[in-house]
Amino acid sequence: MIVVGGGLIGSAIAWRLAGAGRTVRMVVGEPGAAASRVAAGMLAPVTEISFTEQALLPLNLASLGRYETFAAEVAEASGLPTGLSRTPTISVAYDADDLARLTTLKEFLDRIGLKAERLVSRDARRLEPLLSPQVRGGLLVDADWSIDNRLLWAAIGAAGRRAGVAEVDGFVHHVRRSGTQVSGVTLADGTELDAAVVVVACGAWAGQLTGIDPLPVRPVKGQILRLDPRGLPQPSQTVRAITQGSEVYVVPRAGGREVVVGATVEEKGFDRGVTADGVYELLRDARRVLPMTAEYALAETTVGWRPGSPDNAPILGPGELDGLVLATGHYRNGVLLTPVTADAISAYVLTGELPEEARAFTLERFATSHPTPPSPPSPASSPPSSPTASPPTSSPPAPETVQL
Ligand SMILES: Cc1cc2nc3c(=O)[nH]c(=O)nc-3n(C[C@H](O)[C@H](O)[C@H](O)COP(=O)(O)OP(=O)(O)OC[C@H]3O[C@@H](n4cnc5c(N)ncnc54)[C@H](O)[C@@H]3O)c2cc1C
Known part of the structure; x- marks a missing residue:
């Protein structure tokens, strides 16, 4: 075969x-x-x-x-x-509007029986000390690895x-x-x-x-970054965030080797371009919720294509x-x-x-x-x-x- x-x-x-x-x-x-x-x-x-x-x-x-x-x-x-890694995911909101969206998501998860624990800002930062004090609150999701x-x-x-x-x-x-x-x-x-x-x-x-x-x-383009923490502290778990309406995720690898920041979602066929705007928005959003990421080295910028049906x-x-x-x-x-x-x-x-x-x-x-x-x-x-x-x-x- x-x-x-x-x-x-x-x-x-x-x-x-x-x-x-x-x-x-x-x-x-x-x-x-x-x-x-x-x-x-x-x-x-x-x-x-x-x-x-x-x-x-x-x-x-x-x-x-x-x-x-x-x-x-x-x-x-x-x-x-x-x-x-079986470490849970933490999903956070940056401003009041973002928190409203996260609340809607929590209500939806409750309705369909999926578990997510509501966190006030202080609890979120206790779990993930690198989070910005501006983060308004979050959800802790044990099931997402x-x-x-x-x-x-x-x-x-x-x-x-x-x-x-x-x-x-x-x-x-x-x-x-x-x-x-x-x-x-x-x-x-x-x-x-x-x-x-x-x-x-x-x-x-x-x-x-x-x-x-x-x-x-169809191909759905995604721009994604890999950062090198260069020995600096890195998040201990995946952090997803809604920041002023846009979404970003930051995924650390064990051993401090790499932190992945993603990703754009673009209906542009097999367009190959890494754009200044794509990179800027990902870095900006990651930095809003995890200021430490601004100190990491930008190690790789990549484009990939999700197979969408x-x-x-x-x-x-x-x-x-x-x-x-x-x-x-x-x-x-x-x-x-x-x-x-x-x-x-x-x-x-x-x-x-x-x-x-x-x-x-x-x-x-x-x-x-x-x-x-x-x-x-x-x-x-x-x-x-x-x-x-x-x-x-x-x-x-x-x-x-x-x-x-
Ligand atoms: C930016 C980004 C972030 C993502 N993050 C996540 C995530 O966090 N979690 C998750 O679950 N999924 C994620 N995905 C989705 C996931 O990567 C894809 O759904 C998955 O990798 C698809 O795997 P695949 O083997 O079908 O395709 P691919 O990994 O694309 O592999 C297909 C292979 O087939 C080869 N090929 C193409 N045409 C031919 C041909 N004619 N003959 C022979 N070979 C051919 C290609 O060269 C390629 O090597 C992400 C995708 C992107 C782009």
Whole structure:
């Protein structure tokens, strides 16, 4: 089988399936462009919740519930750390209007049964002494953790290679078919790879594959910064803030190595630019609530693209062809959703059944009519011969990353 894309989602699926005895080739694309590298690594089903995206909550919670076991398995299988931190998240408000918004969020969380403890300013600063005295109040959310997504991704990759995943350099251009059955892929350099199962896990680029109906996935640009505390005190937990109406998060890594500040949310396609305004606003907002961040060194500015679907929930399970499997559209929660996605997609490939928790997230939910669903991947079928593919085009753009 072939996995298209070697980000967190593709790597975790490839590792699980190789561990189950499948022969797996993973076409890795451009690792430097992956959202999995760029992301902040928050595991935040509670503070990331959106009033309009509640359908995603059970899946997000299910994935968080698996994270400790998943991270331990990855560490065991790879011999590498994953940087999982179970320290709670603190979400704060800067002025009276921001506090009103946080109060609305707290009422919403109460209504749907999610736990968050209300903090007055003094309590918030007792928990996080680096907070500005101007902070008006906050919420303490035990259920929102974080992970060093770069460490996790490296560890899953190593675990996959140990389990036998073969990594193929290049980009899939075209998905090949024989009748209604997927038969393999053609790479951008013209190389043809045969397979009876093809898993599409190429994040924000999933909509660009040819040979199948365009998948409804769009890139949502995010600018994000990495600061080097240079030995100065750093926050002891993830701090999220609403500051004069705009939102920022500050995610510290264990050992004082790095503090991540993010992120812009821009509907600008694959625009690569790190802008002065984007960097300015992130630094300004972080400094308002955590003045110490102004003393840190600006170590990296990066752009990444979240894979957004029409409802901003992932697209999991059967594609339009027999043997075509989809695992994309994870938008703002792909790091959080890695364990549950890897479990659901590997179960689907191995058994033909999509686990209950993933069934609401098939591509079919966007269909206006309901054609006969394709049959699940067959363990026994071999790839038919390849039809002619259209000529390969260029590879996805690399993001603008500046090491400062
Ligand atoms: C600024 C920012 C902050 C974020 N913060 C968080 C966070 O705190 N918590 C969280 O849960 N999520 C976060 N996310 C979202 C998360 O990063 C994504 O949802 C997740 O990484 C998606 O993983 P993926 O493997 O599907 O895609 P990616 O990580 O983007 O990987 C896709 C890979 O496929 C490759 N590829 C593309 N086209 C092809 C092709 N044709 N053939 C072969 N390979 C191809 C690409 O080069 C890339 O390497 C953030 C995203 C951004 C941009």
